[in-house]
Amino acid sequence: MRWNRGSGLEGMPDRLPARLPSMHLVYHGVRLVLVSKRYGKELEIEVPPGDPQIPDYLAFFRVLLTREFNPAKRIFVERINGDPAAGSAYAEALKAFGFQEAYQGLELWRRY
Helix, strand or coil: EEEEEECCCCCCCCCCCCCCCCCCEEEEECCCEEEEEHHHHHEEEECCCCCCCCHHHCCHHHHHHHCCCCCEEEEEECCCCCEHHHHHHCCHHHHHHCEEEEEEEEEEEECC
């Protein structure tokens, strides 16, 4: 992962992932808990698979699907922490959130 210099904000990490339009960061307080790369195709989840707040951390996907300007039609996750998404320890948490198994990954569709 490419890293930028820190935000300069007290309590925030000194190093942050690169600022790219295809990347999303999810924080719990000042702790980085999820990094989404390539519009969700690659996830890095920094909490254990059974963490009860995972649905809260995944909520940004609903924003990507329902925003007024340029909403995504679907989110497709290929890898989670470097492993294939469908076989990941996090797959059940994503399915409980609304993702479905798809060829080579998990997908979440916009509902009309």
